[in-house]
Amino acid sequence: MRSSSSASASAPRPPSTAAPAGASALRLWGLLFVLAGNMLIDALEVSVVVVALPSIGADLGLPLTSAQWMMTGFAIGFGGLMLFGGRVVERLGRREVYLAALVGFAAASVAGALVDDVRLLVATRVVKGFCAALTAPTGLAIIQTAYPEGPLRDRALSVYTLFGASGFTAGLLLSGVLTAVDWRLTFAFPAPVVLVLFFFGLRLIPGTDRKAGRRPGDDGPPRYDVAGAATWTAGLLTLVGGTVSVPTHGWTGLRSGGLLAASAVLFVAFVLVERRTPHPLVRFTFLTHGPLVRSALGAAALNGSYLGLLFVLTYELQTLHGWHPLRAALALVPAAAPLAVTALLSGRMVAAFGTARLIAVGAVFPLAGYVWQVRQSWPLDYATTVLPTTLLVGAGFVLSFAALNTQATSQLPPPERRAGAGLYQTAVQAGAALVPALVAALLVAHRPAAGAPPAEFLAACRPALVLVALVGALGLLVGVAGARPRRD
Template identity: 65%
Template sequence: MTRTVPQPLAEAGEGRWSPRLWGLLLVLAGNMLIDALEVSGAVVALPSIGTDLGLPLTSTQWAMTGFAVGFGGLMLFGTRVVALLGRRRVYLVALLGFAAASLVSAFAQEPALLIATRLVKGFCAALTAPTGLAIISTAFPQGRPRSRAVSVYTLFGAGGFTAGLLLSGWLSTYSWRLAFAFPAPVVLLLFAAGLRLIPGEDGPPGGSPAGARHYGVAGATAFTGALLALVYGITALPGHGWTDVRVVGALTAALLLLVLFRSLERAAPAPLLPVRLSRSGALVRSALGAACLNGSYLGLLFVLTYQTQTVAGWSPPVAAAALLPAAVPPALTALASGRLIARFGAPRLVAAGAASAFAGYLLQLRPGWPLDYTGRLLPTLLLVGVGFVLSFAALNVQATSELAPADRAAGSGLYQTAVQLAAVLAVALVAALLAGAGRESGSAAQLAACRPALVLVAALGGIGLLTGLTGLARSGTADRTAVHRA
C-alpha cells in the first residue's frame, strides 16, 4: 500500500517544525488534556452531583465509572473502528460527539441521561486517545522531533488531571454542571482546528486490507454490557443484599455476557482481543500493575472526596487543593520519565513506584478524627504521587517491550483497557463499601466506617507491589541468564 506523507511532515523538514505542525500537536495534546480532565473533574464534583440529583454514593459513582466503562469497555472496539474507517474521520467525529455529550450532561436532570452521556464521552475518548499517538507517529519525523512531540503529548495528559481538580473545584462552587459543560467549547475549537490540520490517509483506512470489515460490534456490546451489569450488581449489594433478585440478576447477566463475549471472540475472523497477547509476560504484568495503580488511586480519591466534603464539610475548592499533592508530581516530571527509564530500567521503577504508593495507602489506614491533613493525608498523597512519577511511564514502556511491531497496537489497547476496567471496578467497590459509612451518625463514626474501603485500596496497592516485585525478579533472572550465556 502506498501512503502519502502527511502534509505537516512535508512542511516541517528534518530539524524544524512548521506552524502547521505545531498546530497539529496542540490539537492532539489539547484533546489529551481534556480526556484527563474528565476523570479528575468528576472526582471533586461527585458530592455536588449527589446533593443536586438526590443520589446516594452508590448511584453518584456512575459519574466516574460511566466514563471509565465507555473508555475501557470500548477501547478495543474503538481501535478496530479507527483501523477500518481511518484516523482523521474517526477523530473528528469523536470530537463532535464528545462536545455534544458534554452539553447534554450539563443539562441532564435524570441520572440515566447523565450516565449515558458519560458512557458516550468515554467511548469518544477511546477513539481519540490512542489515535492521537498514531497520528504523531506518522506526522512527525522519527528521532528527536517525534520524541519531543510525544513528550508534549504526555505532559498535557499529566497536566490535565491536575487542571481538572482545580477547575472542577472552582466551578463546582457555582454548579457542577459548569464543570461538565466546560469541555464542550474547548473541544469545538479543537475540532475547527483539526479540520485544517489533521492529515488524511491514502489507501485502505488505517492500513487494513480491503474487505477485512469485521468491526466486532456484537462482542463489544456484550463486553460493555457485562461491565455495566457487574457495576450495577456491586453497587446494589449494600442496599438489597446477596439474595435480592436485582443483585443476583445483574451478576448473573454479567457472567453470561462475559461468556458470550468469549464465544463471539473465538468465532470471530479478527478477534478484538487476540489470545496470543496473553503469552507476553511483560504485557500481562504491566497491565495488572497499571490496573492496580490506577484503581487504587481513583479509589483513594473517591474515599478522600467523601471524607473531606461530605464528612468534614470542606468546600469543593479546598478539597480539590488538598488532593493536588498526588496529581502535581506526575505533571512536573512527565518530561523526565524517559531519562528515568533509561537510567534505572522499567522493572526497578515499577517496583519502587508500587512500594511508594502501597506505603501511602497503609499510612491512610491510621484511624483518627478530625482529619489530620499534614500528618496523614498529605504524606499519603505525596507517596502516591511519587509512585506515579516512578512507575506510570515505566509500565507503559514495559507493556509492549516484548511484542512484535504488528501486535503493539492491540497490546496497547489491551493495556489501556485493563487500566480503565480497574477504575470501573475499584470505584464501584469503594462506593459499595462507603454506603455503610453514610448510615452512621457523627463525623467520627462516619470516618471510622470508611476503613473497609481504605483496606480495599491498600489491598489493590499490595497486589500491584507483588506484581512489580515479580517483574523485577524475572528481569534479574533474565539478566543473569544472559550473562551466563555470554
C-alpha cells in the same frame, strides 16, 4: 510530510529529518495545538468530576453508589470500547473518526450539563469515554505519521506527553473552581473548547488511507466485531451495577444478584465470541506474554486504587468535614502534580533503572500511603494524615507510571504493539471502573445510621480504605514478581 530531495520525482522520498520552515512549520504547530489540547481534555475528564461528586449527589439526591457512576461511566466507555474504537479508526480513517469523536464529545458534554435523570447522565459519561477511546490513541498515531522523524517529532511527542500527564491535575483544580459555582459547569466546559479544536482540526488534521490499517488479505467488508465490543462493555456495566446494588438489595436480590449473574454470562459470551470470530478484538495469545500481563495488572491496580482513594478522600473532606470544593481539590493535588512535573524525565528514569525495578519500587509508595490513611481518626488532620498519603501516592506514579506503559509493549513484535497497547489501556480503565464501585459499595454498606457522630462516619470509611490498600498490595506483588531474576 516529505522532503524535496534531488532524486527523481518518480522515486519514493524518505521522510525528512529537518525541521520544516514557514507555513509548513506553522501548520504542524497548529496540528499539535489540536492534538495536545484534546489530550488534555481527555486526561482531565475523570478528575474533573472527583471533587464534584458530593455536590452532584446532594443536588440530585443520589447515594454514593449512584454518584460513583460519574467516574465509572467514563472509564467503562473508555476501557470497554478502547479495542473497538481502534477497529473503527482502522476501517474509517483517523481524520474522519477523530473529527466525529470531537463533535460527539462536545454534544455529550452539553447534554450532561442539562439532564437531571441519572441514567441519561451516566449515558453521556459513557459516550464521552468512547469518544476519548477514539481520540487519545489516534492523536499519538497522527503525530507519528505527520511529523518528520527527528527533533520535531520528539518535541511534538514531549508536548503531547506533558499535556496528558498534566490533565489529571488540571482537572482537579478546574473541578474545585467550577463546582464552587455549579457542578454542571464541570460537564459543560469541554464543549466550547472541543468545538474550537474541531474547527482547527478541519483544516489541520491530515487525511489517511482507510485501507492502511487493514490486515493482509482483509479486503472484504469492514469487520468491527460488534458482538465482542457489546458483550465486553455490557459485562463491565452489569458488573459495576450489580456491585453497587449489593448494599441495598443483598447478594441474592434480583437486582444485584441478577446483574452479577448477567455479568458472568456476558463475559463468557465475550470469550466465546472472540474465539470464534476471524478478527477478534482480543488475541488471547497476549495472555501468555508475561511483561504485558504484569503491566496490565500493575497499572490496573495503581489506577484503580488511586481513584478509590480519591473517592474516599473527597467524601471525607467535603461531606464529613464540610470543606469547600476548591479547598478539597487543592488538598488532592499533591497526589497528581508530581507526575505532571516529572513527565518529561520519565524516559530517562526508565533508561537508567529499567522498567522492572521502577515498577516494583514504585508500588511500595502508594501501598505505604494507603496503609497510613487507614489509621485515620476524627477529626481528620490534613498535615499528618492526608498530605503524607497523597505525597506517597504521587511518588509511586512518578516511579512506575511510565515504566508500566513501557514494559507493556516494548518486548512485543512491532506489528503487535498497537493491539497490545489497546489491551493494556483496557485493563487500566477496567481498574478505574471496578475499584471506585467497590469503594462506594463499602462506604454505603458500613455507613452508620443518620444522626450518628461524625467520628462514626469517618470510622465507617475504614473498610473502603482497607480495600484500596489490598488493591495496592496486589500491585506490589505483581511488581515484585516482575523484578525477580528469571532463567532464559
